[in-house]
Amino acid sequence: MHGKIVQYSHTTGVGTIINASKKLFDFKIASWHDNTKIPEINLLVEFRLEDEKHNVIDIRSSKYQEFDSESIIKERDFWKTNTDEELEKLESNVFDDLIAETYKKTDYAKLTSIPISISINKFIQYHFENEIKIIKSAYKLPIDNYEKLDYRIVNRFIKRTLDSLICVDRRITKDTFSIYLQILGKLQYFITPFYIANQNAKKVYEEGFLSQQLYFNAANRKLINLKDDILKLKSREKSAKSEIHSLQLKLTSAGVKNEQILKERLATINAIHKECKEKTIILTKIKDRVEKLIEIFKESYKKDFINNFDKTKEQIFEHIKNALNITITSLDNKIWKLGMASDPVKNQFLKLQSNYSFCTLAFIQQYIKTLDSSKLNDNDRLLNIYINKYKERNCKRILIVSNRNEFEMKLKFDILTRYKDFIVTQTNKKVEYLIIIANQKFDFVVIDNDMKEDKPIDMIIQGKNTKLNKNTTFILINEE
Structure with a gap:
C-alpha cells in the first residue's frame, strides 16, 4: 500500500509509516529494499505487510514524490491507490483519454505540423528535477572556507571517521548527521552505473520525451486507427470484388433465375466496392500525411534534444561531483567539531x-602509515599523492616545545580544536628540538617561556639560523 514516512532514526534503523487511513506501521531498515534512496521523514513510500499482521516486510520509495499543478495525477490519487503500478495505470489511462480526445478533435487531412506539448528545455528540467533539488541541498551545506575534499579519493575514510566518532562517544548518534547521510545517499545513486546507463540521450528521447508529447501520441493513435480502417476497407473491397465476380457469373449463365434481383444486388455491391476504393484512397493519403508529419516531428526535435540533453547531463554530472565533494567536506567539518x-x-x-x-x-x-611505500597499489598511490598535495596547500605545521606535559597537551588540543587542518608536533627536549628544526619546515614554532634548563631565546635564535625555518614565526608563550 501507499504511505509516508513520518518518523525515522538512522541510529536504530526503525521508522514509522502512515497510510491513507491514518494508521501507523513500524518498519525496520532490514525491510528497506531500495538502492536509489535511504529512508527519510516525509518520503512517500510503497510498502507491503506480512499477511494480516501489521509487520512491514517490504518497503521502498515511491516513484511519485511530488505533484504540481501540471501533473496529470494529483496527490489524492496517490492515497487512493495501493501501489505504484496502480498509479501508473491510472496515469496512463488519464493520458490515454487526453490522447483520444485530442485526435478526435484534430482534422488530420488539413494538419500541416504536429505541435509540441512539452518543450525540450522543460522536459529536460523535469527529467533532472530530483538531481537539481539534491544538488541545491548539497550546495547549501557550509564548508567554512575549507578546501573541498575529493569524494572519489576520501569517501571510504569518511565512513570510518564517522563510525569511530559514534563508537567512542555513545551520546553522538547517526541521527545527528541525518541530513548529510540523506544527501550523500541520493548523490551516490546518481553516480551508479545503473543510473548513468539510463541517461542515454537517444533512449531518453525515444522513451521519455516522445512518450510525453500529447499531440505526437494523438497522431500515432490516429495513424493506428487509419491503418485499421484501411485494412477493413480493403477487406470489404476484396469481399465485394469477389461477390461481384460471382454475381456476374450467375447473370451470364444459362437459365438464370431472379435476374432482376441479382442485377440489383450487383449494383449495390458495385457501389460498395467503389465507395471502399474511394475511401481507401482518401484514408491512405491521410495516413501517408500523418506518417510524414510523425517522422518530421521525430527528426526535427531529435538533434536539438540530444545536444541539449547531453550538455545538461554533463553539467549535472559536474554538479553532482561538486555536490559530493561539498557534502563530505561539510560532513567532515561536523565530525571534527563534535569530535574535538x-x-x-x-x-x-x-x-x-x-x-x-x-x-x-x-x-x-593513520592508514598511510601502515603501508609499505614501495608496494603501493594504484589507489593507495593516488591517495598518497592527493593527501600530500592537500597538506601542502592547506595544512599549517606547528611545533610545540615544552617540558610541561599537561600544558603542552592542552595547548595542542586547543589548537587542533580551533584549526582542523593544523598539524601539531611536540617535543620536550632541546636536543630533539634541534634535530627536528633542522630537518622539518614549520609555519609556527611555539616555545614555552618556562622551559627548564633551556633558554627559549637561544632556541629561537638557533631555529632562525636553520635553512628551513629562517622565515618561520616563532612564538614565546606563558601558561596564562
Whole structure:
C-alpha cells in the first residue's frame, strides 16, 4: 500500500509509516529494499505487510514524490491507490483519454505540423528535477572556507571517521548527521552505473520525451486507427470484388433465375466496392500525411534534444561531483567539531598522541602509515599523492616545545580544536628540538617561556639560523 514516512532514526534503523487511513506501521531498515534512496521523514513510500499482521516486510520509495499543478495525477490519487503500478495505470489511462480526445478533435487531412506539448528545455528540467533539488541541498551545506575534499579519493575514510566518532562517544548518534547521510545517499545513486546507463540521450528521447508529447501520441493513435480502417476497407473491397465476380457469373449463365434481383444486388455491391476504393484512397493519403508529419516531428526535435540533453547531463554530472565533494567536506567539518568538543574523544585523542585533529585527514594519515611505500597499489598511490598535495596547500605545521606535559597537551588540543587542518608536533627536549628544526619546515614554532634548563631565546635564535625555518614565526608563550 501507499504511505509516508513520518518518523525515522538512522541510529536504530526503525521508522514509522502512515497510510491513507491514518494508521501507523513500524518498519525496520532490514525491510528497506531500495538502492536509489535511504529512508527519510516525509518520503512517500510503497510498502507491503506480512499477511494480516501489521509487520512491514517490504518497503521502498515511491516513484511519485511530488505533484504540481501540471501533473496529470494529483496527490489524492496517490492515497487512493495501493501501489505504484496502480498509479501508473491510472496515469496512463488519464493520458490515454487526453490522447483520444485530442485526435478526435484534430482534422488530420488539413494538419500541416504536429505541435509540441512539452518543450525540450522543460522536459529536460523535469527529467533532472530530483538531481537539481539534491544538488541545491548539497550546495547549501557550509564548508567554512575549507578546501573541498575529493569524494572519489576520501569517501571510504569518511565512513570510518564517522563510525569511530559514534563508537567512542555513545551520546553522538547517526541521527545527528541525518541530513548529510540523506544527501550523500541520493548523490551516490546518481553516480551508479545503473543510473548513468539510463541517461542515454537517444533512449531518453525515444522513451521519455516522445512518450510525453500529447499531440505526437494523438497522431500515432490516429495513424493506428487509419491503418485499421484501411485494412477493413480493403477487406470489404476484396469481399465485394469477389461477390461481384460471382454475381456476374450467375447473370451470364444459362437459365438464370431472379435476374432482376441479382442485377440489383450487383449494383449495390458495385457501389460498395467503389465507395471502399474511394475511401481507401482518401484514408491512405491521410495516413501517408500523418506518417510524414510523425517522422518530421521525430527528426526535427531529435538533434536539438540530444545536444541539449547531453550538455545538461554533463553539467549535472559536474554538479553532482561538486555536490559530493561539498557534502563530505561539510560532513567532515561536523565530525571534527563534535569530535574535538567530545570528552571521550579527547581522552582517546590524548592517548593516541595524534598530530592531527579528529577528522578524515587523521584517519587517512593513520592508514598511510601502515603501508609499505614501495608496494603501493594504484589507489593507495593516488591517495598518497592527493593527501600530500592537500597538506601542502592547506595544512599549517606547528611545533610545540615544552617540558610541561599537561600544558603542552592542552595547548595542542586547543589548537587542533580551533584549526582542523593544523598539524601539531611536540617535543620536550632541546636536543630533539634541534634535530627536528633542522630537518622539518614549520609555519609556527611555539616555545614555552618556562622551559627548564633551556633558554627559549637561544632556541629561537638557533631555529632562525636553520635553512628551513629562517622565515618561520616563532612564538614565546606563558601558561596564562
